[in-house]
Amino acid sequence: MSIIFVLAGGWLGAISRYGISRRVETFWRNDFPLGTFLINITGSFLIGLVYQADWGLSCQNFLAVGFLGSFTTFSTLFLEIVQLGSRKRITIAISYLLSSYIIGILLAFLALSI
């Protein structure tokens, strides 16, 4: 049964990530990958709230494992970093990595302490 919740959450999470990335690309013209950045830090905050909330296992599987796990991404972040590196945008690559980690963890921490 838990598999159904993971599948449904994963479906919605991936679609939301793609939709938001596409939307951000229409107005953002900088090399900094703003779409993935916003998605990852927002997801980090929300997973802290869900972890705290204690809504039961089904909800946990749907929201945390399925939706937020799928919405946020680690592989795309590193693909973007490698692509920035190959275009000699080292400063942007490093600031992208560090700001994702620092802000993501701070927001998760904040959500845990609300």
Place this chain on the structure above:
Amino acid sequence: MKMYFAIGCGGSIGALLRYLIGASVPQAGNFPSGTLCINIIGCFAMGYLTNFVKRRYFADKPALAKALTTGMIGAFTTFSTVSLETALLVQDGMAHIGLIYLASSTAGGLGALLLGLRLSPDPVQKEQSI
């Protein structure tokens, strides 16, 4: 519309694989070894598939290409869990394990992605160099 549906299906498969692998990787004490394994495997796959979907076979199948990379591998790997696990380690007074976790995720993810790209030659560049 077809693109969104395809990416959603990829996302479901990615999330399911993460759920199954995450449950089967033994927990190494307080260290989040499951997520680390998933993200390293996913970074390798993302590197490999990024070049793989440039093959001519995918030229008229953009939805399938995006479903595999953005959908499936994007969803398989996760950033929010990394943030949460690190925040929990800090909260429990184990910030040093959190730092080791982040360092190994970064080195492992970057190394695996570069290896994946290397093992899957870019077909576009290959044709140009001939």
